[in-house]
Amino acid sequence: MDKEILRSLQEAKAQWETLHGGKAPLIMVGNATCGRSAGSQAALETLQKEIEQRGLDCHVMEVGCIGLCYAEPIVSIFKAEKPGVVYDEVTPKKAIRLVEEYLLNDNPLPDDALGTLGEGSIEGIPVLFESQVLKPQVRRALHNCGLIDPTNLDHCFANGGYSGFIKALDMTPEQIIEQVKLSGLRGRGGAGFPTWRKWQFCRDAPSDKKYLICNADEGDPGAFMNRALLEGDPHAVLEGMLVAGYALGAQTGYIYCRAEYPLALERLRGAIAQTEEQGLLGDDILGSGYSFHIKIKEGAGAFVCGEETALIHSIEGERGMPTPRPPFPATSGLWGKPTIINNVESLACVGQILKNGAEWFAEYGSKKSKGTKTIALVGKIQRSGLIEVPLGISLREMVYDIGGGCPDGKKVKAVQTGGPSGGCIPDELLDTAVDYDSLSAAGTIMGSGGVVVMDEDTCMVDFARYFLDFAEKESCGKCVPCRLGTKQLLTILEDITEGNGRPGDIELLEEISEGVKAGSLCGLGQTAPNPVLTTIRYFREEYEAHIHDKECPSKVCKELIHYNIIPELCVGCRACLKVCPGGAITGDVKVVHVIDQDLCTKCGMCYEVCPPKADAVEIIPGIPVMEKA
Amino acid sequence: MTEEINLTIDGIPITTRAGTSVLDAALENAIYIPHLCHHPDLKPVGACRLCGVEIDGGRMTMSCLEPARAGIEVVTESPEIALVRRTAVELLIANHDMDCLACAAATDCELLRLSAHVSVQSERLERLKGLTELKPVDNSNPFFSFDPNKCVLCTICVRTCEEIQGVRALALINRGYETVIGTFGNKPFIESVCESCGECVVRCPVGALAPKRFQKPAREVQTTCTYCGVGCGLYLGVIGDRIVSARGDRERPSNHGQLCVKGRYGFKFINHPGRLTTPLIKRNGEFEEATWEEALDLVAEKFSQHKGDSFAALASAKCTNEENYLIQKLTRAAMGTNTVDHCARL
CATH class of the missing domain: 3.40.30.10 (Glutaredoxin)
Structure with a gap:
């Protein structure tokens, strides 16, 4: 040594x-x-x-x-x-x-x-x-985040950084892969493939050159686990890469990080320079004969570039579009060489596994999902934030104990996991365990760890529309089912939320969704219909209300609600009358105000300005009665 | 000799060469598997998702990407395959400008073939939301037009330009539903590095890339292109005594069906009223029509007045190698000079 x-x-x-x-x-x-x-x-x-x-x-x-x-x-x-x-x-x-x-x-x-x-x-x-928010958490990948200066290598050293790698240098690659296997680590990027198995494929692939790629192209809306980790403890990821590179026999590592993460990139560049200076990165690391170099590739913000093959093409300078697998990157990836792509968090776990042992890692988790998972807990939740929980914890514990439930005493309606590729789980199923298999059985996926909480005011049709809008824009356009199917789903959902839903639209959504799932080339299209399918599965009555009754029960879809001034409550203050941009409100001082539904643009200004003591403006689901006639 | 292998497709025994894809093996044996992004000249990409098959009872896989292996049992239809095909074809048609009557591809359209294959029903199509507004057609190229409203984004044009021509004038631009085929900077074709060879136009499975003023010929005449010495084989399409089209002869070893812009589109001069059809001799300051005997006699007579370096010959790239050989022979042996050159060197 x-x-x-x-x-x-x-x-x-x-x-x-x-x-x-x-x-x-x-x-x-x-x-x-x-x-x-x-x-x-x-x-x-x-x-x-x-x-x-x-x-x-x-x-x-x-x-x-x-x-x-x-x-x-x-x-x-x-x-x-x-x-x-x-x-x-x-x-x-x-x-x-x-x-x-x-x-x-x-x-x-x-x-x-x-x-x-x-x-x-x-x-x-x-x-x-x-405290309630931190007690149920087990901080392993994030153990240094927020507690050390991420620009100071010594802080990292003092807290056990690189000791896992130094230990690994005394092991054979096979022993390392065995440790990762014993730990039960599964890919933290979303799919949950056993990390060791992927490594073994690459290790066994004969080649003069091999590559390791750290996938830091975090793209789910509302997800920021990887960013926080890279910003707070970049060395944890570099250490994981060094171990992985050694185990795989790779000479070069790439970090594919989105350009929208400037601070993470700055921290990574700084950390790479420090480790190079320290002799932990470069040629003949610590005199071991092992050489490893890390390059950073900035992504331009395409969601699909989180997909392995698209990411590889992006690094190669080609348009970021997936190609069918096989061949799998582990045998033919970057520049046609065996390549392993691991998520930021998976790599951060690797250093920990080597340092503390596989058993230590596996002491938390459920039968098939070991360890902990970082989660970005966001949406309508009191204590939003980045958490790390043992796998197998229930969604309920996460949402209510850690997150404190919805603000303003509102009820939780549903929880979306896995971002645009995932699905929603209704409140009554919140006892579902957070692990790869349980979430999958509930119709959603673990994904990279974004959890969006929705309260009773969320319209589930509008919610599905939001994710389809994202998927449609982020589809690479290569394969027919994804390119045209997501657009079709989106258009139907838009029509439904705008009051133009037709009988049969729910079945049409389901049919197209199944076709897109079964037919799409990559994971983006194969999972893009999940938000539609799960909202239909659990909230079908909301779709029906939109389509048949022309009502948005959650009072979100503008075309399917109307505003009304309750005469008994109106104090005749003219506040709403003055702000109404459409001149739809008539009345006078001390004279009850009335909304002309024909002129109303449903901007909601009257609702906003009505003095709380009067609280005379109400939102009513459905279109005004006279319009119906 | 490539090894021959046996397999079955829908229970029918098939023999093919090792290395052939399952899709090609089927097509060669007159078994139609729907496809749109496949072209025998190009590497498969598996983008249209139409050519799904199930092999040995496994999950659906794209037959264009699957190598035919000895002994496998291929099934070309299952509920899942049918679902994917129907979804994809219906979506394609809903998003296609069905301008079939005026379409150059009308008699040879892959989309129409697919539509018939999955038996597209108009009441099912009516449920779908389709094109709301048409994108502008790129008519900038003098020989062909590009209509994005008919484009199915199979990328055969992109790959043809890259894999066959090595020009890379085309690529996919934008993402999602906004994805289009375009040139660098999405400029009109004519402002790009496109060489107008038309190889993409020939391969376009629909009418998105189509020759301008296309007319289907009444008959075809096999001939050789006269533009240069390569001697590309081509079929000229004729109506009456008028040439209306040209296509490459895939059997001709010199070009294997490929043509350049001249051979493919430069046939209009043939029926042009201004075209010279007899030699002209200038007499008293005016060109007058003459016979070949008169013209050649005149040239021979004039040549005989010169010898050595007062003579120079400039040969043409339109001549064959043999003709160019003869001109240098004439120049050196008969005219006594080495001053001989060729237009392609200038």
Whole structure:
């Protein structure tokens, strides 16, 4: 073993201990993309300015995303001999208060704190990882996210980074594949194919050159697991790639990352440069004789490029279009050479498996789905965020315990998993386990881990329309069923939501969906009808209401609702009358207002401006009676 | 000798060469498997999803991509295959500008063949939402037009241009339903690197790429292209004494059916009223029609007045190798000079 690396690891550990155990307070600001969009940059700059102006001796450190999106921007303050205190929604004003109260006056502001981190306790502040949102979680792929400076290789070293790879260098490729097999790791990108088996195919394929590709082309709407991981702990992915490259006998790795992830790309470039400098990447790594190089290929944002063969063509400089398999990339992939494509999260798991052992990895999970899964929990949910849960957890636990259910006391109507390729699961089936096979049995898929929660105000037909609109636009256009079928499904759904549904449309949707699923060339088309099929399966009555009764029960589809002013409640304030862009409202001061349904454009302005104490405007499902006549 | 293998298709014993696709094996044996993106000259892509078959009871697979293997049992129809075919064909037709009467492909249209094969019913088609507005037709090329409203995106044109011509003038542009065949920057054909060879037009299975003012000939005459020394074989399509079309002769070893822009589209001069049909001799400053004897006598007489470097010969690329050989022989041996050149060098 290279002595220099051991020295580096020791030094990193010492440095980390000084940082956390030293006298100077340590301030961590969650400054990943999600934090930034919530205003973390302003909080960071305020903190830096305050500390400088007051001449305080503090370390300010930018960290990645800890996953509590609903609470961003998040700032944690570690003072000597005390646990860290995590503060949520830190505005510049709150940042100044933190400096004044906690840094200068030693008042941890328990009412403003979210929780404590690390050993010890502070009165009045709960332990963060004991909270409802974090307790059910098992953070493995994300274990460093939000807790280390992702631009600092030493932080990664101090927290066990690359120890899995260093261990792997003393093993044979076969032993590594065996470990991955024992761990039960299945591809985290969506399909859930056993990772070891894919590796074995590639390992066994005779070739002078082999490639490893890290698929970071995260494209599902509402999914951001991979982005958070790359931004918060890029080395975890690089370590997985190094191990995989060694096991496969690959010399070159590509990271195919979408260009819409500029921060992730910046972190990756930085991390690659650091590992190269450290001798962990490049020729003859740590004197082992193993050489591995990593290149980054920026994707231009095509959803279909997440599909293996399309991704390969994109790297080759061709149009990103899938080609039929076989041949599978494991035998003939990039430039015709054996190629393995692994998802970001799968690779992050690999380093962990090597470091902690296959049994450790498999201690969580269900029978056929081992380990943990990162999930982007979004939609109509109180505590949206990035979570990591043991596979086999129920959707109910995820949505209600971790996510806190829907905001404003609304009921959960359904949960969509797997993005546009997945399907929705109604509230009554939320006890379904989150694992590859259970979700598949319920008509949806695990996918890459996007979970969208819908409340009672969501129209399921409109929801299916949204995903079909996405699938239709992202279809590569190559094969007939996907190109024309998704368009046909979309047009029918649009007609239904616009009140032009015809009897027989549900059956037509089902028929075309089955044809598209069975006939499409790649996974995009084969799964694109899932949102339609599952919404019909579980919410058929909503489709029927749209088509037969010309009503949108959830009051979403504009053409299938109308507005009405309840005469008994109207106070005659003219608020709605003044804003109505169509001049559809008549009335006067203290005279009950009335909407002329012929002139009404259903913009909803009247509903918005009606004073809450009157609350006289109502939305009624269905078209106005006179229109029906 | 390529190895011959035996297999069955729908229970019928078939013999084919190893390496042939299941689809080609079927077609060669007069068993029709529906297809749209397949062309015998091109590599298979499996894009139209119509040629599905089941082999040895397995899942549906595209027969254009499946190599025929000895002993396999191929089934060309099953509920799943029928569902996929019907869905795809109905969707294609719903999105196709059914301008069949004025379509150049009317008598040889793959879409019509498919429609008949799956027995498309108009009441089923009526349920589907089709074309709402027509895209503009590209008429920029003088010889052929491109109508995106008839295009089925089989990419045979794209692949022909790439695999056969090596020009790569065409590609798929945009995504999803907006996908179209187009040139670099989606400019009109005439502004692209397209060489107007028309190889794509010949292979277009529908009428999307179609020769302008197409007329189906009454008869065809086998001949050799006169434009250059390659000697491409072609069939000229004739109505009365008028030439209306040209197509390459696939049996001719010099071109295997391929033609260039001149051979394929440059036949209009034949019936052109301004075409010279007899030699002209200038007498008293005016060209006058003459016989070949008169003209050749005049040339011979004039040639005899020159010898050596006062003479030079410039030969034509339209001549055959043999003719070019003779002109250099005449120049060197009879005229006594080495000053002989060829237009293709200029």
